[in-house]
Amino acid sequence: xxxxxxKKLIIDSLDADFDTAKFPEKLELEGICYDFNxxxxxxxxxxxxxxxxxxxxxxxxxxxLSLLVSRVAxxxxxxxxxxxxxxxxxxxxxxxxxxxxGLGDVYNEGLIYLLGGL
Amino acid sequence: xxxxxxxxxxxxxxxKADDEELVRASLSGDKLAFSEIVNRYRKMVARLVxxxxxDSVYAEDIGQEVFxxxxxxxxxxxxxxxxxxxxxxxxxxxxxxxxKRRKRFFSTFAQTGNNEMYEYEFADSANExxxxxxELVNKALKSLDPKFRVVVVMRMLQGYSTxxxxxxxxxxxxxxxxxxxxxxxxxxxxxxxx
Numbered sequence: 001x002x003x004x005x006x007k008k009l010i011i012d013s014l015d016a017d018f019d020t021a022k023f024p025e026k027l028e029l030e031g032i033c034y035d036f037n038x039x040x041x042x043x044x045x046x047x048x049x050x051x052x053x054x055x056x057x058x059x060x061x062x063x064x065l066s067l068l069v070s071r072v073a074x075x076x077x078x079x080x081x082x083x084x085x086x087x088x089x090x091x092x093x094x095x096x097x098x099x100x101x102g103l104g105d106v107y108n109e110g111l112i113y114l115l116g117g118l
Numbered sequence: 119x120x121x122x123x124x125x126x127x128x129x130x131x132x133x134k135a136d137d138e139e140l141v142r143a144s145l146s147g148d149k150l151a152f153s154e155i156v157n158r159y160r161k162m163v164a165r166l167v168x169x170x171x172x173d174s175v176y177a178e179d180i181g182q183e184v185f186x187x188x189x190x191x192x193x194x195x196x197x198x199x200x201x202x203x204x205x206x207x208x209x210x211x212x213x214x215x216x217x218k219r220r221k222r223f224f225s226t227f228a229q230t231g232n233n234e235m236y237e238y239e240f241a242d243s244a245n246e247x248x249x250x251x252x253e254l255v256n257k258a259l260k261s262l263d264p265k266f267r268v269v270v271v272m273r274m275l276q277g278y279s280t281x282x283x284x285x286x287x288x289x290x291x292x293x294x295x296x297x298x299x300x301x302x303x304x305x306x307x308x309x310x311x312x
Contacts (some may be wrong), residue, residue, distance in 0.1 A: 007249045007309040011259060013274040014302040016295050023277040024165065027307040033249020034256050034275070036181050041156045044185045049149060 001030045129154070137201040158187050158200060162207055162276065163209050169271040170213045172260050180216055184209045199285075206276070210268060217264045247252045254312060261308045266301035269294055 009027075013020050027033070037043075068104075084095075091099045132140060132154040140158075143151030164177075171177040187208050195204055200224050255274075259267055272283040284294040 001247070001249060003250060003254055003312075006254055007312075010255065010274060010309065011302060011306060013296050014270060014305065016280050016298055018274050020279070025272060027255075027275065030251050032159075032275075034168040035161050036164050036178055040154060040160060040178070040181065044182050045149060045153055045157050047182055047186050048152070048189050048283045097280045 006030065006032075138197060141192060141195060141197070141288065144189070150187060154200070155188070159205050160185075163205060165275040166206065166209045166271055167213050169259055169275045170267060171216060171254060171263070176216070180209075180212050183212055187212065200237065203282070203286050206272075209285060214268065215263060242308075254309075256285060257312055258305055258308055262301060262304060266297055269297045270301050270305070273298065 007109050013017055013023055088095060128150050128298075130150055132143070135143075135151075135154070137158075140151045140155050161180050162179070166173075167184070171180065180236065184205065184253045186207055191208070195201070222292045247279050259270065262270060268287065269283055269289060270287065273280070277284065280294050280298065281291065283289075284291045289297075
């Protein structure tokens with residue numbers, strides 16, 4: 001198709017009553033075709049599902065982290081309970097602030113000696 | 119091997135499937151079904167995006183964005199309109215946003231036009247006549263204001279009727295008709311000089 005024919009086609013296509021349904025194919029035959037690169041489809045899928053894989057990995061990491069934190073917390077609570085029981089037993093069935101902070105058997109003189117280095 | 123042949127069979131069956139089936143399968147997370155949607159409508163999106171953005175390298179990114187946005191908005195697609203129209207609407211919005219963004223960018227950073235941003239790629243460089251035809255269409259489209267360009271692209275490159283163009287662009291029929299007639303006037307003048 002010569003340039004003047006293309007020009008006429010362009011102008012005609014803008015007539016409101018002109019049937020343009022077959023226009024894209026007609027233009028394609030004249031070399032006026034548009035398409036994306038060959039790897040377009042792959043890139044789109046990578047954009048969508050690649051992100052999804054990343055978000056799945058992120059959520060897996062978060063759930064593993066919370067599992068780890070909860071396990072550490074449970075172990076810590078168990079250790080505290082065992083410690084309290086052992087203090088309770090060694091103190092002969094009673095609790096005091098001193099025994100809880102480990103000063104149950106320390107005499108005042110001993111403490112002064114310890115802190116003052118005398 | 120069996121898995122590969124299963125994939126091949128699924129691909130083949132999706133090729134024959136209608137849009138509704140593909141949307142349903144995509145919503146259930148079927149990658150192949152969505153890949154078929156991309157394959158089916160990539161040329162349609164390319165005509166619109168590249169026609170509007172002058173075949174630039176950035177059109178490729180906008181094209182990808184169209185399908186990414188489509189994927190995430192599929193749950194909202196109720197099937198009242200055709201899938202092609204739904205995709206067109208997304209493509210039109212993203213393309214017009216890109217044009218606005220560029221306009222802002224160039225008015226801020228570059229006063230000397232934006233020709234260096236564009237990169238022509240010709241379908242068949244061996245065929246001079248075809249190359250010239252494409253160049254002619256690109257130049258004509260580029261010379262139009264985006265609001266006129268979009269109606270021209272919808273009519274000329276996408277083959278939509280004026281009624282369909284009005285529906286996709288969410289414009290009253292009268293506006294589309296007046297824009298078409300003004301675009302036609304402008305194009306007559308432009309094409310005379312080319």
